[in-house]
Amino acid sequence: MNQQDPKQTLQALRKQIDQLDSELVDLLRRRSLVTSQVGQVKSQTGMPIYVPEREAELIQLRKQQATEQGVSPGLTEDLLRRIMRESYATQDGEFLQTNPSIEKIVIIGGNGALGRIFVELFERSHYAVTSVEKEDWHNADDCFADADLVLVCVPITVTCQIIEQIPQLPANCILADITSIKSQPLEAMMANHCGPVVGLHPMFGPDSMGMVKQVVVVCNGRLSEQYQWLIEQMRVWGAKIQESSAQEHDNSMAFIQVMRHFNTFVYGAHLAHESPNLQLLTDFSSPIYRLELAMVGRLFAQDPELYADIIFNDLKNVELLKRFQQRFSEAIVLFENGDKAGFIKQFFQIGNWFGDYSKKCLLDSKKLLLKADDDKMLR
Amino acid sequence: MNQQDPKQTLQALRKQIDQLDSELVDLLRRRSLVTSQVGQVKSQTGMPIYVPEREAELIQLRKQQATEQGVSPGLTEDLLRRIMRESYATQDGEFLQTNPSIEKIVIIGGNGALGRIFVELFERSHYAVTSVEKEDWHNADDCFADADLVLVCVPITVTCQIIEQIPQLPANCILADITSIKSQPLEAMMANHCGPVVGLHPMFGPDSMGMVKQVVVVCNGRLSEQYQWLIEQMRVWGAKIQESSAQEHDNSMAFIQVMRHFNTFVYGAHLAHESPNLQLLTDFSSPIYRLELAMVGRLFAQDPELYADIIFNDLKNVELLKRFQQRFSEAIVLFENGDKAGFIKQFFQIGNWFGDYSKKCLLDSKKLLLKADDDKMLR
Numbered sequence: 001m002n003q004q005d006p007k008q009t010l011q012a013l014r015k016q017i018d019q020l021d022s023e024l025v026d027l028l029r030r031r032s033l034v035t036s037q038v039g040q041v042k043s044q045t046g047m048p049i050y051v052p053e054r055e056a057e058l059i060q061l062r063k064q065q066a067t068e069q070g071v072s073p074g075l076t077e078d079l080l081r082r083i084m085r086e087s088y089a090t091q092d093g094e095f096l097q098t099n100p101s102i103e104k105i106v107i108i109g110g111n112g113a114l115g116r117i118f119v120e121l122f123e124r125s126h127y128a129v130t131s132v133e134k135e136d137w138h139n140a141d142d143c144f145a146d147a148d149l150v151l152v153c154v155p156i157t158v159t160c161q162i163i164e165q166i167p168q169l170p171a172n173c174i175l176a177d178i179t180s181i182k183s184q185p186l187e188a189m190m191a192n193h194c195g196p197v198v199g200l201h202p203m204f205g206p207d208s209m210g211m212v213k214q215v216v217v218v219c220n221g222r223l224s225e226q227y228q229w230l231i232e233q234m235r236v237w238g239a240k241i242q243e244s245s246a247q248e249h250d251n252s253m254a255f256i257q258v259m260r261h262f263n264t265f266v267y268g269a270h271l272a273h274e275s276p277n278l279q280l281l282t283d284f285s286s287p288i289y290r291l292e293l294a295m296v297g298r299l300f301a302q303d304p305e306l307y308a309d310i311i312f313n314d315l316k317n318v319e320l321l322k323r324f325q326q327r328f329s330e331a332i333v334l335f336e337n338g339d340k341a342g343f344i345k346q347f348f349q350i351g352n353w354f355g356d357y358s359k360k361c362l363l364d365s366k367k368l369l370l371k372a373d374d375d376k377m378l379r
Numbered sequence: 380m381n382q383q384d385p386k387q388t389l390q391a392l393r394k395q396i397d398q399l400d401s402e403l404v405d406l407l408r409r410r411s412l413v414t415s416q417v418g419q420v421k422s423q424t425g426m427p428i429y430v431p432e433r434e435a436e437l438i439q440l441r442k443q444q445a446t447e448q449g450v451s452p453g454l455t456e457d458l459l460r461r462i463m464r465e466s467y468a469t470q471d472g473e474f475l476q477t478n479p480s481i482e483k484i485v486i487i488g489g490n491g492a493l494g495r496i497f498v499e500l501f502e503r504s505h506y507a508v509t510s511v512e513k514e515d516w517h518n519a520d521d522c523f524a525d526a527d528l529v530l531v532c533v534p535i536t537v538t539c540q541i542i543e544q545i546p547q548l549p550a551n552c553i554l555a556d557i558t559s560i561k562s563q564p565l566e567a568m569m570a571n572h573c574g575p576v577v578g579l580h581p582m583f584g585p586d587s588m589g590m591v592k593q594v595v596v597v598c599n600g601r602l603s604e605q606y607q608w609l610i611e612q613m614r615v616w617g618a619k620i621q622e623s624s625a626q627e628h629d630n631s632m633a634f635i636q637v638m639r640h641f642n643t644f645v646y647g648a649h650l651a652h653e654s655p656n657l658q659l660l661t662d663f664s665s666p667i668y669r670l671e672l673a674m675v676g677r678l679f680a681q682d683p684e685l686y687a688d689i690i691f692n693d694l695k696n697v698e699l700l701k702r703f704q705q706r707f708s709e710a711i712v713l714f715e716n717g718d719k720a721g722f723i724k725q726f727f728q729i730g731n732w733f734g735d736y737s738k739k740c741l742l743d744s745k746k747l748l749l750k751a752d753d754d755k756m757l758r
Contacts, residue, residue, distance in 0.1 A: 006420050006423065006424045006426075009420050010417065010420050010421075010426070013413055013416050013417050013420070014417070014433070014437075016413045017410065017413055017414065017417075017437070018437065018440060020406060020409060020410045020413065021410075021437065021440075021441050021459065022441070022444060023406055024403075024406055024441075024455075024458065024459075025441055025444045025445050025448060025450055025455055026448065027399060027402055027403055027406065028445070028450045028451075028454065028455065028458075029448045029449065029450050030399060031396065031399045031400075032449075032450065034392055034395045034396055034399065035396065037392055038389065038392050038393070038396075041385050041388050041389050041392070042389075044385065045385045047385075047389070054393070058393075058396070058397065058400065061397060061400075062400050062401070062403075062404055065401060065404045066404050066407070069404060069405065069408045070408065070411075071404055071407045071408050071411065072407075072465055075407065075461065075462065075465045076403075076404055076407065078461050079403065079407075079458055079461060079462070080400065080403075082454065082457050082458060082461065082750075083454065083458070085749070086451055086454045201663070203663065203664065203665040203666075204665050204666070214665075215662065215663075215665075217662075217663055242662050242663070244659070244663070248659065249663055251655065252655060252656065252659045252660050252663045253663065255650065255653070255655050255660060256660055256663070256664055256668045256671070256672065257668070259646075259649070260646075260668070260671050260672075262710065262714070263642070263646060265710060265722075265725075265726070265729075266703070266706050266707045266710050267638075267639075267642060267703075268729040268733070269706050269709075269710065269725060269729055270638070270702065270703045270706050271634065271729075271732070272728065272729040272732035272733070273702070273706065274634070274699070274702070275732065276630065276631060276634045277631065278733070278734075278736055280623070280627065280631045281631050281634060281635055282736075283594060283596075283621050284580070284582065284594070284596055284621070284623070284628055284631045284632065284635070285582060285635055286582040286583050286593075286594075287582075287583070289635045289636070289639070291674070291744075291747075292635070292639050292674060293635065293639075293740070294740035294743060294744050295670070295671065295674060295740075295744065296740075297733050297736050297737040297739075297740035297741075298737060298740040298741040298744045299737075300726065300729050300730035300733050300737040301730070301733075301737035301738045301740065301741040302741065304722070304723040304726035304727060304730075305723065307722075307726070308719045308722050308723055308726075311714065311722070312714060312717060312719055312722070315714075315715075315717070317714075318711065318714055318715055320653070321711050321714065322711060323649065323652075323653070324645070324646075324649045324707075325704065325707050325708065325711065327645050327648050327649050327652065328645045328703075328704050328707060329704065330648075331641065331644060331645050331648065332697065332700050332701060332704065335641070335690065335691060335694075335696075335697055335700065336694075336697055338691060338694070340687045340691055343644075343683070343687050343690070343691070344683040344684065344687055346644075346648060347644070347679065347683035347686070347687075348683060349651065350644075350647040350648055350650075350651040350679050351679035351680070351683075353650070353651035353654065354647070354651070354657070354676050354679050354680075355657075357657055357661075357676050358676040358677060358678075358679040358680035359680045360676075361672070361673035361674075361675075361676035361677040361680065362676075362677040362680040362681065364673060365670075365673050365674065365677045368670075368747060368750065370464070371461075371747065371750045
């Protein structure tokens with residue numbers, strides 16, 4: 001350190017940092033030129049966008065270099081993953097078409113948030129796609145004539161109703177839906193069409209960038225060999241395909257969607273009634289508590305109809321909720337009796353049930369909170 | 380695109396990417412050399428590590444450049460924030476000492492997870508620090524003689540008990556604690572020491588990287604002018620200071636810590652009893668549901684004693700939980716009656732109570748989920 005005024009020294013160092021950061025932006029520009037060429041090659045040959053082995057190798061090489069040069073390997077990995085996410089999102093070229101004999105795809109609700117994503121993916125794969133909306137229904141017979149695939153992308157409440165209104169489809173036409181419950185829509189499709197039928201549940205919201213790395217649940221209906229090209233097409237788009245029966249799928253969803261949303265709703269109702277000072281709550285919270293609170297708050301910025309539809313969809317789930325309430329009472333008794341030992345015993349039992357998953361959750365959520373901290377998120 | 384074999388083309392492009400990524404690592408190395416010089420200048424002059432305006436300016440400049448050069452400004456911002464987080468964590472040089480007349484700091488529990496962080500921060504600020512653990516207690520009189528500051532960093536269950544056992548301290552010695560509840564420890568400190576007293580609640584866990592950007596709640600006890608140097612010292616470490624009364628602090632904590640942990644405990648108990656297939660639950664979940672589940676699972680990888688201590692700490696909170704349960708029953712009635720309209724009406728009322736905060740939660744959690752996706756976290 002020289003004898004200069006520290007403010008001047010700081011000024012000079014900050015200029016150097018700005019220069020280096022400017023180099024970084026230029027490096028990103030040059031990298032994206034190369035990755036968009038990679039995207040072109042892949043789309044022309046149908047190679048998958050996401051190649052886990054290549055990604056792992058790329059990261060491994062750089063972490064090794066980082067360690068040798070005294071740079072944090074964790075930092076290096078985080079930056080590369082973020083850069084790669086961007087490059088998946090911007091490899092918006094074309095995709096290989098897995099079945100060039102398909103001449104007409106009809107997407108019911110293709111202007112909706114999820115429908116749009118499918119329209120775009122099909123178009124980028126050189127299929128002819130028609131969207132059908134409510135206002136086109138008067139012309140339904142024309143819309144569906146000669147369709148090779150009809151994909152239902154409408155809100156959960158109207159899915160079955162819409163399926164029943166679809167006019168008779170060509171015998172070889174594939175009928176598919178993307179609703180987040182599967183038993184009822186699949187039944188409705190089977191009853192309404194005698195050709196190939198498949199229920200899909202793509203596990204991503206409208207914010208997701210395409211289908212890369214996302215899970216799509218496939219519930220087979222009928223004549224599965226005829227829609228294998230569709231499954232393959234989703235793989236080309238980057239999806240991870242997971243087969244399941246509709247019942248098994250819906251049972252799992254009851255725990256995740258119905259239970260969790262219901263509980264969050266009640267938690268929000270409780271807070272609103274008790275009405276603590278929300279600003280103090282967040283001011284006095286460490287990142288994990290802010291995240292807990294954000295997970296409640298976020299529900300109420302969304303469409304209540306959607307959540308009403310999900311929760312009220314199946315009256316069978318009332319029993320599940322009543323058992324939850326019963327367990328709540330039991331836990332209150334532990335508290336009232338000051339029975340810490342009973343609490344701790346149950347805690348361990350639950351921990352055993354979760355197994356290694358709970359450790360993974362803890363590690364992942366810690367990593368995630370560090371990321372949230374970078375951005376002063378959740379504040 | 381040339382006429383080459385696409386595999387060869389891809390190979391060549393990947394080499395170019397590796398070359399560019401290697402440049403990135405080198406850039407990080409050069410940048411960290413400069414930021415460590417910045418750290419030195421700051422520590423010698425007591426300038427704060429975290430300067431929000433400089434950070435905002437730095438990011439703004441690069442986002443502008445990115446936009447001009449066709450690079451994603453969002454990507455640029457994310458990368459810079461991640462790089463800066465690392466540079467805060469590694470600016471592990473010295474700190475300005477705000478009160479050079481302090482000769483002896485005693486930290487009770489200085490070998491614990493949070494205690495260690497304080498020991499390190501004080502030492503990097505040139506204070507003489509002594510840790511006192513259980514096994515040193517037989518020698519307590521010597522340990523505390525001539526102390527200028529005694530900081531209690533022990534688990535919540537034993538805080539008050541330990542405070543009562545501290546031998547008489549010098550009249551000008553500051554007595555402080557860092558427990559996550561404040562009323563009882565503050566009372567105990569006031570009763571046990573007639574000199575300066577202050578309750579602190581640093582809002583971060585042991586995983587956090589130092590105190591940069593973290594909130595520390597300050598509950599004034601007595602003779603606050605005598606511990607202003609300590610508050611200033613925490614500011615030098617990067618903390619954001621938030622004053623509060625102990626009661627106000629604890630009321631807020633009941634909602635965040637007691638309510639939320641209790642609810643999560645019951646949710647975990649319910650899952651463990653119902654015992655759905657956990658693998659299917661995560662396989663069938665979109666990122667937001669995986670995060671919901673992870674927030675439950677993570678509890679059970681932690682110390683049950685800690686959570687028992689937090690929840691069972693104040694029997695008053697039983698009433699809060701009972702009212703929660705009452706609201707749960709009321710919501711079940713809505714469900715049983717198929718009263719979607721009632722659900723939606725309440726949903727809006729709760730949304731109104733949350734106000735803009737819920738929108739912020741939604742945006743932040745979406746951003747966070749994209750980050751989780753980069754790393755295949757929560758899977």
